[in-house]
Amino acid sequence: MKRSRVITTALVLALGAGVIAFAPLPGASAKPANRHFRVEASAFKYTPATIRVNAGDHVTIDLVSTDVVHGLYVDGYDVSVTADPGRTASLSFVANRTGMFRLRCSVTCGAMHPFMIGKLHVGRNDLLWRALVLTLFAGLAGILLARVREVRQ
Amino acid sequence: MTERGVVGSKRAVGTASGGVGSSGRRRADLPQLPAPLGTESRWDLLRWPVLNAVLRSRWPQLLVRVAALAGFLIAVLTGLLGTPVGNHNLGIVLVWIAWWTIMMLVALPFFGRGWCSICPIPMPGEWLQHGALLTPRRNGAGLKRAWPARFKNIWLQNGAFSAVAVCSAVVLTQPRITAVVLLAFLFVAIGTSLVYERRAFCRYLCPVGGFIGLYAQLAPVAIRVKNKATCAAHTEKSCYRGSADGAGCPWMLYPGALAKNTYCGMCMECVRTCPHDNIALTLRPFGADLRSPAGRRLDEAFKGFIMLGAAMVYSAVMLGPWGDLKMAAYDIGSARWLAYAFAVLVFINGVLPGLFLGAVSAGRALAGSTQTVKRSFIAFSYALVPLGLMAWIAFSLSFVFASISYLWPTMSDPFGVGWNLFGTAHATWQPYLTRSVPTMQALVLVVGFTSSAVTAHRIGAEEHEQRAALLQAAPVIVYCFLITASLMGLLIA
Numbered sequence: 345m346k347r348s349r350v351i352t353t354a355l356v357l358a359l360g361a362g363v364i365a366f367a368p369l370p371g372a373s374a375k376p377a378n379r380h381f382r383v384e385a386s387a388f389k390y391t392p393a394t395i396r397v398n399a400g401d402h403v404t405i406d407l408v409s410t411d412v413v414h415g416l417y418v419d420g421y422d423v424s425v426t427a428d429p430g431r432t433a434s435l436s437f438v439a440n441r442t443g444m445f446r447l448r449c450s451v452t453c454g455a456m457h458p459f460m461i462g463k464l465h466v467g468r469n470d471l472l473w474r475a476l477v478l479t480l481f482a483g484l485a486g487i488l489l490a491r492v493r494e495v496r497q
Numbered sequence: 498m499t500e501r502g503v504v505g506s507k508r509a510v511g512t513a514s515g516g517v518g519s520s521g522r523r524r525a526d527l528p529q530l531p532a533p534l535g536t537e538s539r540w541d542l543l544r545w546p547v548l549n550a551v552l553r554s555r556w557p558q559l560l561v562r563v564a565a566l567a568g569f570l571i572a573v574l575t576g577l578l579g580t581p582v583g584n585h586n587l588g589i590v591l592v593w594i595a596w597w598t599i600m601m602l603v604a605l606p607f608f609g610r611g612w613c614s615i616c617p618i619p620m621p622g623e624w625l626q627h628g629a630l631l632t633p634r635r636n637g638a639g640l641k642r643a644w645p646a647r648f649k650n651i652w653l654q655n656g657a658f659s660a661v662a663v664c665s666a667v668v669l670t671q672p673r674i675t676a677v678v679l680l681a682f683l684f685v686a687i688g689t690s691l692v693y694e695r696r697a698f699c700r701y702l703c704p705v706g707g708f709i710g711l712y713a714q715l716a717p718v719a720i721r722v723k724n725k726a727t728c729a730a731h732t733e734k735s736c737y738r739g740s741a742d743g744a745g746c747p748w749m750l751y752p753g754a755l756a757k758n759t760y761c762g763m764c765m766e767c768v769r770t771c772p773h774d775n776i777a778l779t780l781r782p783f784g785a786d787l788r789s790p791a792g793r794r795l796d797e798a799f800k801g802f803i804m805l806g807a808a809m810v811y812s813a814v815m816l817g818p819w820g821d822l823k824m825a826a827y828d829i830g831s832a833r834w835l836a837y838a839f840a841v842l843v844f845i846n847g848v849l850p851g852l853f854l855g856a857v858s859a860g861r862a863l864a865g866s867t868q869t870v871k872r873s874f875i876a877f878s879y880a881l882v883p884l885g886l887m888a889w890i891a892f893s894l895s896f897v898f899a900s901i902s903y904l905w906p907t908m909s910d911p912f913g914v915g916w917n918l919f920g921t922a923h924a925t926w927q928p929y930l931t932r933s934v935p936t937m938q939a940l941v942l943v944v945g946f947t948s949s950a951v952t953a954h955r956i957g958a959e960e961h962e963q964r965a966a967l968l969q970a971a972p973v974i975v976y977c978f979l980i981t982a983s984l985m986g987l988l989i990a
Contacts, residue, residue, distance in 0.1 A: 389820020419931035443935065444990055448899060450926060455670040456823050458584055458900055459815040472990045475939035479981055482943050483950035483974060490951050491963065
């Protein structure tokens with residue numbers, strides 16, 4: 345009977361975790377629009393470093409290098425562009441995946457090249473909020489399960 | 498029945514009836530799993546003959562270490578002689594991407610100090626000290642002095658790691674600096690071996706060994722004795738003093754009293770020297786060592802803060818969008834670097850432990866604890882160990898999958914001078930799993946927090962019953978949650 349209590353508790357908690365992880369979240373969706381950004385690349389940073397758009401927007405980024413050859417790769421979308429010094433190169437895509445995506449320099453440009461990073465935010469970052477709630481839930485669940493097991497022992 | 502008796506029982510390795518198992522094979526024909534040891538659910542992996550033979554023999558370990566040493570020397574040579582462009586130099590890629598990947602995502606979580614058992618850095622010093630490449634002899638070189646008592650702790654390692662951490666932007670990107678750092682480790686290890694006994698460098702000086710030991714407490718494998726009574730009766734203590742079969746414990750431990758993984762380098766010497774076959778390589782639940790209140794120390798507590806803080810700083814500097822912060826971290830010697838270094842050191846050695854002290858004090862007040870503040874602070878700091886390891890794994894996931902593709906061209910052109918040894922020199926950079934990494938990072942951090950919360954509760958329960966235990970642990974759990982949320986903010990937001 346006590347073992348079944350542990351199992352039942354674990355199953356209920358697992359179900360709760362599943363709800364947190366996968367339940368659809370409410371939210372208003374904005375009408376898709378064309379968004380155009382000019383991003384300057386230099387000495388291991390992008391300016392602006394962060395871009396925010398809504399899900400479904402058609403995004404165009406004009407990359408301008410102000411010192412050496414730089415690139416811009418968008419995590420999660422697998423698109424990239426390269427700009428020579430003093431020149432502009434454009435990149436376009438539809439932002440159809442929500443969340444935070446890192447922008448990375450795709451061309452070796454110096455010592456800190458691997459860490460030349462910007463951020464693209466598309467809509468609401470559901471992963472972050474789910475993760476925070478799941479963290480609290482999992483922590484409480486872990487303690488509860490530990491206590492149930494201790495009582496059983 | 499003694500522990501040894503349980504191990505020797507036929508029923509422990511299969512039913513004597515010889516009935517047919519669920520697979521249709523007779524039970525006697527099924528692979529015999531190791532028997533549990535004692536009252537704990539631990540399994541001795543050395544009961545598998547093949548694994549036993551591989552680990553007892555010195556040759557497999559030597560061959561792996563020689564390969565590691567070759568990799569080490571390649572990293573040094575390419576660092577010194579190759580291109581100064583980090584991601585085009587095999588030294589940088591081999592050490593800070595390939596080795597770091599193996600260490601953080603595989604070796605440390607699953608094998609604890611397994612890396613230490615094959616680490617190339619102490620090898621030359623050991624060869625000199627032992628006067629042999631394989632079985633140690635007693636006439637090796639060196640003074641073999643005892644390590645100074647006042648330094649028998651990991652404060653030096655804490656300091657060394659902190660120093661490397663504030664210079665990490667340069668170390669991780671400049672091949673020549675990486676080579677110099679590696680050579681410095683090597684020469685310090687050799688020098689230490691020639692003055693002090695055993696693996697004093699590994700135990701007391703190695704910056705990497707400090708955090709490996711801390712997180713090894715979580716590992717699902719451990720070296721432990723099977724029967725302590727056998728050790729008590731064995732007066733020669735050959736596992737500690739050495740014998741014709743091998744050296745005494747290089748890590749200056751007595752296996753008969755070994756209770757934690759923190760300082761066991763898993764070198765297998767005790768397996769070779771024990772005349773009673775009383776050493777087991779046990780399989781156990783993750784985090785088992787954290788359940789033991791024995792051996793908790795302030796220097797280890799601060800190692801936890803240093804590592805947790807460093808993971809946060811690294812995430813901000815290397816994965817954040819703040820270019821000015823990167824340049825401050827890189828421009829060593831400049832005023833902005835001095836400000837950066839000061840801020841980092843204050844954060845990891847002052848702010849984090851200070852806030853934690855506040856949390857511990859609040860918990861003590863809520864629960865009415867009668868323990869000293871220091872003792873409570875030290876005890877609850879071990880709750881940070883799971884979160885710390887998971888923080889490093891989460892950071893590494895992003896860093897590694899974005900950079901591992903640099904390995905392909907640099908293997909073909911290790912010096913960055915235009916070679917194409919394997920036809921991959923022109924392979925283009927390609928990050929992997931960019932869609933999945935944030936989710937993996939989130940899950941890893943959730944696991945880390947959960948484990949830390951449970952550990953904090955257990956530590957509280959050492960002094961109090963249920964409700965009071967939870968009250969004492971609650972502020973520490975809140976602290977862990979805030980750290981977790983901060984890491985999520987840095988990594989996936």
